[in-house]
Amino acid sequence: MKTIRVYGTKWCGDTKRALRILDERKLAYEWINIDQDKAAEAFVKETNRGCRSVPTIIFPDESILVEPSNQELIGKLEYFGL
16 A cells, blocks of 8 residues: 655644644654645645645545545545555
């Protein structure tokens, strides 16, 4: 299984909340800070019609959640059996 990728910023409350859910479940993920990685920032903007919407989370099947609620994120993780 590929690793979940989380594009976000350190100061974003939604990013912190999503990372907390992943950490509580002890899931491996790749954290990408778009404030420090300009290519990652460009990817997020391209994915989100020009907006720096974070977190942008890419799952092993390449599906994407953007700024998910706790319920949306947990539902997606449960879909993968995580």
